[in-house]
Amino acid sequence: THEVIISFADIDNPLIIFKKSIQWTLNWAGEHAAHVFSLKLGTYNRENHCHLHLSIFSLTESDEIYAKAVVNGVAAKDNSYNAFLLDKPLPAGKYLCVIDSPDADHENALAVYVTPRQNIQLAATREDSDAIPRLTLPDSETYHKWYELNRCNKYQLEAQRRQLQEWQAPPLISVIIPTFNSHPEWLEELLSSLHEQTYPHWECIIVDDASPTTAHLEVARQWCKQDARFHLVQHLENQGVSSASQTGVEAAEGLYLCVVDHDDRLEPQALFEIALVILQKQPDVIYSDEMLVDENGQMIRCEFRPDFDYHFLLSHPYIIHLTLFRREVVLKAGGFAENLQVSQDYDLLLRVAATTQDFYHLPKVLYQWGHSQAEKVMSNSLAAINQHLRMKGFDETEAWAAEGQAFNFFRVRHKISPTKVSIIIPTRDRVDLLKTCIESINRKTRIPKGVELEFVIVDNDSTCTDTLAYFEELQAMGVLIVKQSGAFNFSLLNNKAVKQATGSMLLFLNNDIEIVEAEWLEAMLELMAWNDVGIVGAKLVYPDIGTIQHAGVLIGFNGAAAHDHQFDL
CATH class of the missing domain: 3.90.550.10 (Spore Coat Polysaccharide Biosynthesis Protein SpsA; Chain A)
Incomplete structure (x- = not known):
């Protein structure tokens, strides 16, 4: 049994460890030496035949590896904290932590959940957000080098001229x-x-x-x-x-x-x-x-x-x-x-x-x-x-x-036609998150004329008495609570809710979302007014530091996909 000294309980941004490593600095000031690193991993609900290697370098003594640990992907648990057992105790000091995966591929890869400030300090607020890494344009010199x-060099230009001699009817x-x-x-x-x-x-x-x-x-x-x-x-x-x-x-x-x-x-x-x-x-x-x-x-x-x-x-x-x-x-x-x-x-x-x-x-x-x-x-x-x-x-x-x-x-801007929007929210306990989500929708959302909202909450084996009591409050207000037991399966939970939703528009929402802009629903419905638009997303921001969590998804980044504009203002 180990005492948890520092917790990153709010980390929710996975980076796939494939071909590239991730690294961060750690200022360890604990009274006792650390023996275990617990990092939240993502397995994508599959068995991954690869390994994660954690290497810890001292920033004050030498550039050699001070301690290391390995996690076998086959044994890793999805969306959970997994233990990296260090081969030697880690005393107080300044360290560089590096994680890579030498045997990951397109079919076998793990993700590590990180926080945007992990390489700077353990907590972040809007007041000290100037220290947050920014996504900025390269300087002119970098563009010039590119x-x-x-x-095109002179040989390529000459090759173009030769190629033109073979063209028919330019x-x-x-x-x-x-x-x-x-x-x-x-x-x-x-x-x-x-x-x-x-x-x-x-x-x-x-x-x-x-x-x-x-x-x-x-x-x-x-x-x-x-x-x-x-x-x-x-x-x-x-x-x-x-x-x-x-x-x-x-x-x-x-x-x-x-x-x-x-x-x-x-x-x-x-x-x-x-x-x-x-x-x-x-x-x-x-x-x-x-x-x-x-x-x-x-x-x-x-x-x-x-x-x-x-x-x-x-x-x-x-x-x-x-x-x-x-x-x-x-x-x-x-x-x-x-x-x-x-x-x-x-x-x-x-x-x-x-x-x-x-x-x-x-x-x-x-x-x-x-x-x-x-x-x-x-x-x-x-x-x-x-x-x-x-x-x-x-x-x-x-x-x-x-x-x-x-x-x-x-x-x-578009005139919004009368419609019914079914807001689908999967959840398991964490009544604090769910209550904030629903109350922020009801309190801050400017609902366009003729638009009706329907809440569909999908309960995935909640057991907390406060959560169950809140479900009863919601049901008394006409909110539909759909029960779905078993292991967490995001697709299954949403599909179950869709079958019982009655709206012509489906809004899929995580339970940790809090509304900050009154026009969010209006803006999304305006885009849905175009005949060629079937799906609309929204920009999400980190609540404590005000930077972007994502504004879309980039395909092919990090070997698979990643959030666009992450950590930018």
Whole structure:
């Protein structure tokens, strides 16, 4: 029998030990030496033929292993604390603890439950949350190193040119560049980067919008003389960037077209990569990743865009550069809206997305963008989203756009139809958690008009008298208590409840959830109003430290899956 000196009873975040190890520091200040480590493990309800190795290094004496222990996966208990018997007593001191599994694989692997502050201190509060590890973007130097390792070298560029000799009927790509009082040096860099493309089957239409200055026009004319693929079109009167872009669309002869800002640059392989996608996929829209650069052309960071997500596009214009459209799709959508001077590209994207969602993400950095923000971005983007909703058949009372919580982020609001939501909560004792969960729902939730809530509690062999008494209180209030005996099986418990639930919407909730935002249910039901949406999740945060527990799930992380944005603000 061992006395428990320190307990991590609130730890509930499993990390799979597969190929990688986990480690944390331990400041052991106990009066007596430690003989046993008890760590909560996850077995995924299966017998795992692998081992967990715990190695403890002294941080004050040497870098050699001070003590070690092994747990056999076959004997490990799921969702329970398992004993690691140390081969020698651990006196007070500072240690580094490392756990790995040399024989884990896809079929045999254990998870260790960890806490976000385990490597800093034993408890955390909001007041000292500055010490919590943050998920932050890499610095510019790190991005630059990545870029140098991944950019095309001269041998790869030459290989692309050789490969092109075997292509049959390579597509013509139209590059449209609106200009107005452009810096000659910047335009020179852009046109030079286009001239250096390994893919030669392109045309460039430079549309100047009646610029008062003319130095950049001399740059354009020189390139037109040097290379017949360059063309200069001049407006007699200033009409705005949308009109200039539309002039380019109407003059374009390519199967696909793109609009490029006059102060940006293309990577030399950009059009080759685009043409390759055209030949293989023939999508309606192609977009790539990009890098942001400052006025001196120095890298700020890379922007790695996600694959196409219609609902994300409605909340944030994340598709920017390099974006190519099938020309006939642009014309069918009506081209650029000439009344917009800002967000005209986002407006076109949404009008195209109203007719097709054949978008292809090319996950390569092909574009250098001189990033800037404009005052009218928010209002014009809101107008573009609302126009898109009208095109999708929603009137102003059914769906509308509102500003989000950050610059250039938005939220599409929906009228919620009358419905019944069955809230399913599995539990075994822990009446304190269950009571907090239910009371927070009843006290804090803003229930939309016409929405009815139904609670279905699944009791998995609770024995505590306080829990049983609380069940009686709930039943007196009309709450359905479903009994399910036997070993814990989360899927079985929920399936049992679903058979007795009467709601058209099913909300699966853990018993340790506490509601903090009044609009949570309203926001989830609004997303469910879309015909193509069948499941909606929510962001969960740690109660003591205010960081994210998860905002979705990443497949493939840690060899299986993991929470997205975990421990971020």
